[in-house]
Amino acid sequence: MEPAGNIILRCEHLSRSFTTPSGTDYRVLGDVSFDVRENEFLVLFGPGQCGKTTLLNLLAGLDQPTGGFVEMQGEPVHAPSPSRGVVYQTTSLFPWLTVMGNVEFGPASRGIPKAERRKQAQYFIDLVGLKGFEKSYPNQLSGGMQQRAGIARAYCSDPSVLLMDEPFGHLDAQTRYMMEQELERIWRAEKRTVLFVTNNIEEALYLADRIILLTNCPSVICKEYMVNLPRPRNYVDPAFLQLRKEITREMDPTQ
Amino acid sequence: MQRIGKTVWKRLKANRQTLLWIVISFATLLIAWQVASMLSQGRVQIPAPLEVFEAFFRSMTVPIGKNTILEHAGISLWRVLLGFVVASVIGMAIGILMGVSPKAHAVINPLFEFVRPIPPIAWIPLSILWFGLGSSNKIFIIFLASFTYVTINSYEGARNVDPKLIGAARMLGASRRRVFTHVIFPSSVPYIFAGLQIALSVSWAAEVAAEIIYSQNGVGWIITMGMNNGNITQIMVGMIAIGVIGYLLSTLMRVVEGRLCRWNRQET
Amino acid sequence: MKRKKYLWLSIVSVLCVLVLWELVTDVLRLMPSYMLPSPLEVCKAFAYKVSGGVNPDGASLWTHIATSLKIALGGYLAGVVIGVPLGIAMAWYKKVDLFVKPLFDLLRPIPPLAWIPLMILWFGIGYGAKVVIIFISSMIACVVNSYAGIKQTRQVHIWVAKTFAATNLQILFRVALPTARPMILTGLKTSLGSAWMALVAAELLASTSGLGYMIQMARQMGRADIIVVGMIVIGLIGAALSSLLDLLTSRIGGKKTKRRG
Structure with missing residues (x-):
């Protein structure tokens, strides 16, 4: 079955190699092609160190591919742009700014007047559930709250695509579970195209419209799954468990 | 209250x-x-402790030489302030420049490394030849003493900015200039402050040394005069004044740092 | 890698300064030589002093170096031998900490150099006063760093040692000291720098021989070339002592220290 919607982001034969200190080429990403469609929640799922972050950096425009290209709405991607917001694994909040300062950083960079950007920022702070913490510094927040602020900051520069690099990877299991539910709620309230990287199968199945499976180094796409379960999903729903079993077997045939 | x-x-x-x-x-x-x-x-x-404390408080109203001890302290502090402020401004500019541009680092660093091993105190004779016996030679010594620390720390600060933060700022649409003023500079502030703190205490020590070696006023002069006249009470009075000012200066820096680097403190 | 890429820039920059220095002095004569000697004059004065010339300060460079080194190393060693154990004892034994720390905090804001006049009156302008000054300035850094190093010991490590029934002294030597080693070595290095600076200051003020005396005499005679020679020698010896210490401590501390330091 083909996913619906217009293509917003395209990767064609994307590859990236690094030169090791000993001088040999180390291929992290090998020939990856896929499309991202408008307003879909796409999860890139793969094992441990399989080049997912490298892939995301290429999509963000923070790094240049050794082969192939990235295209956004028909335009080639060379540099970072506010149209592609990123939420990182560990917090990348500016520690010297308050939550408000961080969230309004994007609009402020574009020269939007103070009153207006404050209003925008406040809307997203409320949306992610940080009302009352506007004046807190990042080091006064818990890990989950820091990621909420990170999500609000990414949303606030009004991106067409949100790139999320294992945003909940460093949280404890309980908080992680809660944040997954929260992200889905936020996403349903403010629909954006999301490209979410994770190595946690439950997280992938809970959030995704579509899952792309990546193999280990060099990373290539090995399979694609459509997830058509009704939202919000249930971790113990038989269909959920069935799909989970299928993907787990795909990644590791011995199981 | x-x-x-x-x-x-x-x-x-x-x-x-x-x-x-x-x-x-x-x-x-x-x-x-x-x-x-x-x-x-x-x-x-x-001399007995009481005698020294008595002399210390007396010197606040009764002048030693031409000035009271408070005036001497004021003269010394004014020199430190001038040298320290000029050195801080120039040091920060050069340090940050070296941190963001490898080319600037290649040009400036070797010169810096040549001068660095020479203790600032060893510049005193040359400084006297260049600037005469008045205040300016001391200000030059203070400048040299604090300049090194501010520059090195600003350099380290600008070099150690988390690349992820720069990436995040560019992603949010920040211009190169904004990345510099809103990311590189603020994230260097704790480093710069560590440098300023050392620099201020080293400046104070250098000022005292320069005054002890040659001066006509200031707190260092008080103890040199005491030495020349064999007046140990006066030496100790001068040392107390030096200690009190040293303590006040470092406390002041800590308070300012606490205000400016609130975000950097680990909340427990 | 980037540094190597711009090596030529570094070389050009040093050469430019030398050429500029020569231009300002010998060629354009913008600065009189009693204020700023030309590079060539400095080289000549250097050669003269190194080959044993005794003018204008009455002794050869080597005599001055020997005097300065003797005093600096004497005071420094005393500072280390007393400062490091004192810092460790303060950090490890609460009673010592409670008693010594207030005194230490009381005296610390006074820069060591401010002690010079008092010490000269008490011990004369000979060997004694200067050794005491250098002792004071090197001891402070040793105490501060050893103290901070021991305090870094992690409580978990102490608990582990306790569950193996280690005695208090065993914990100090097997757990706390290894933790503190990098900081103690930093202290040794910092205090060497301050010892060398204190020496120069003490010699500038009152002495009859030594590198500080040499540049002070040169100033009184208006011999800027000798001053610059003296400053260069002071810088070189300071740098040499500090790299010698690095060499010695890397032998003792092994690779671990290097990685952490």
């Missing part, structure tokens, strides 16, 4: 043991000093 009073009282109660020991150790010092002064004779003279 009442609340502050209460917390201070609570802390004192909790640290009763510390307080007791502070009293014990100061008492021991004073007694040892008193005994030493009674036993001292001949070349090694030690």
